[in-house]
Amino acid sequence: MITRGRNGSLFLAALFIIAAGFGYLLAVQFEPTVNKAYVVSAQNVELVEIMKGLEKENDSAAQRIVDLRGQLGELESKGAATSDEVRVLTQQLGELRAKAGLAEATGPGVIVTLSDSSRTPTLSDDPNYFIIHDGYLRSVVNLMRRYGATAIAINDQRVLGNTPIVCAGPIILVNSSRMSPPYVITALGNPEMLADSISQDVFFRVLEVYRDRFEITCSLETKTSVTVPASLNNAVFKYAAGAK
């Protein structure tokens, strides 16, 4: 009896400590989350509205630019029929625009697809291995250029030499467009050569290790035809001028 009584008290004390511990843990876990959720949401609603408004305006401007380019192309074609000089210059200009990434490009190539892991990291995992970072995209684009890609796009955005791929927290931006996974990186070029070289590169092999271990998506496919969109960024240089 005495033993049971003492054991019972000990058990109840242990139960009290465990319950209190759980309560404390729960309170600690909920408190900052709940507070932050209310405060941050209230702060951010306006910012998100501004962001979406700007995206809508930019999408409309992009469409108007595409339409104007089409209109100019038609006028130039008509002009080319009137004079040999205009025809030759129009042709040269077309080649220069293609070289500058201002024209859509289609041809054989490869597609690399990267996406965050669908698996939830456990407490002992480093969550950094479960997501695709902006640096991965830069490195894959660099690999594609290294092995002969002639035109590159990430999702629906053309990537030129001066296109920054940046992150703002968890958001990756390419040409100021928010990218969402999966990140589909398309490259024009010799498909076999690109695929062989990329798949053997150390960086790509590391991504494959992450795929096997942390379940991120990392795939490489050859394609007989891929299309990369034209760049809309054709701003005239403000600081650089022709040098003699």
Place this chain on the structure above:
Amino acid sequence: MKRTRQSRWQSTILIFFVISFFVGFLLPGQAHVVREMKQTYQNQDPQDLIRVIKDLQQHKQDLLVEETDMSQKVMQYLRSSDDTAAQVNQLQHEATALEQRTGAVPLAGPGIRITIREQSSGSSPSILADEDLLLLLNDLWASGAEVISLNGIRLTDSSSVYRAGLNVRVGDKVTSMPLVIDAIGDTENMSKGLQIPGGVLDLLNLRRIGAIVQKVNLLRISN
């Protein structure tokens, strides 16, 4: 009496089991909610959203410039539909601008020069990695660089940049350390962009890679 105590004891254990089960049930749900919240833009860090908005505003300006430029070209072409000389002039003007962009002609302008030196001496030499270099160039483009060269080799749309042993390969050309990076563009913005706390220069310094940034009134980058 004994049975009553046993029954109470069993009830206590049952309650304890129910509480534990309930808490165990709640925790993953809570973790899921937290994860979902993080994925919603309303719950991003406001600083990140402000950065996205600034980027979008700059992009809006760039698109406006391009739209205005395209409208003017269309108008000029319509006006000069019967004037071959005017058409030739317009086409040549655009071709000149595109030749500058594609690296066909040398360019000059204000900018910054970054000199990067590795520490090859000592027991653990510091080596500039591909990712460091890509990040540095990315930050320069993001903060207003118009043209960049590495040890005099101009970067183009097809230029890859990577380490090849102790050397640096820029496209099909090879150069060696120290690396002098010239960037023509918005001098103030580029300088600030590189030197933000926790930015690429801090990263290089932490790894004992020396990076000196100088503002230069007139840089020349050849084709």
